[in-house]
Amino acid sequence: MDFVLYGLTGFVILGSIAALEMKSLLSAVIAVGVVGLGLSIVFLLLGAPDIAITQVVVEVIVVTVLIRAASRVPAETAPLRTGRTRTLAGAGLALVAVGLLVAAFQTLPAFGTQRFAPALWYLEQATELTGAANVVTAILLDFRAYDTLGEATVILTAVVGALAVLRRPSRRKEKSHV
C-alpha cells in the first residue's frame, strides 16, 4: 500500500516536471492532466473518495478547457536561458530545500496517526446531529457552512471576473450572432 502510494507520488512529481519542461503547450497540458489524475488515485488510496471524485471531474474539465485554449495559441515558447552557473545554483538550492524538508518531516507525527480530538468528535456525532451520513458533507454544509458560502462567493467572483475580461469584443454591433 505504501509502495503504491510512493510510486504514484513519484509519478505525479515526474508529471509536473514534464509539464514544466515540455516545449509544446499541448503536451504540457496533457502532462498536467496526468498529474491531476495521479493525484486523484492518491486521494482514493488515502480513503478520501469525496476529494478523489472532485479532483477527477475538475481535472477533466480543466484539461478540456486548456486543450481547447492551447490548440489556438501558436506553439512557440521563448528559449530557456541556461548556463553552468544557473544550473549549479538551481541544483544547490534544490538540495538545500530537500534537506530542510526532510528535517521538517522528521518532526511530524507518523503518517496516519490520530492526533486530533475534535476530528474524532465530528466523526462520532456528525450523522446524528446533522442527519447526513456522509461526514464530509455534514462538515461542509452544516458545521463549516460559512466556509462553503465563502467558497461559492469565490467561484462567483472568479466567473464574473472571467466573463468581464473575456466578453465578446463588440456585442452591440453583432447582436444577430448570439
Next chain:
Amino acid sequence: MSDSQGMSIVVRVVTRWLLGLILIFGLAVALYGHLTPGGGFAGGTIVACGFVLAILAFGGSRGPGAFFTRWASALDAIGALAFLALAILGFTAGAFLQQWAARGDAFTLGSAPSIVLLNLAILLKVGAGLFAGFSAIALFEQTADPDTADSEKGADA
C-alpha cells in the same frame, strides 16, 4: 471553421445518447451528496462537463449547449443567490445557515433536506459557473479571429 459545425456524426449521435445520462449522473451525485461521496461541487462539475461535451460535439450555435450558453451566467447568479436565500432561511430555525427543514429518517434522502437543497444550489452555481467560464473562452476564441483587428481599432479610437 470546424467549431461552428461541431464534430463527426459518430460523436454527435453518441453525445445525444449520453448527454441525458451524464446530466442525470451529475444530478444524482449532488442529490445524494449527504449519503454517498460526492456533493454539489462534484455534481455541478459533471453537469458542466456534459454541456461542454455538447458544445464540442454540436458546435457553439446548435444543440442543448447553445441554449445553456445563453443562460449560464444568469443561472450562475441564481445558484449563488439560492445558496444565500437558503442560508438566510436558517434564521427560521435560529441562526444563519442553521438546518431549518424537518429531518426525516437517517440514511434516507430526506434525512437532511436543508443539506440536499444547499447541494442543489451549489450544483446550479458550480455547473453554470464552470460552463460560463468554458463558453467565454471557447466563444471568445471563436469570434476573436474575424474581428480582432476591427475591435482593436475601435478600442484605440
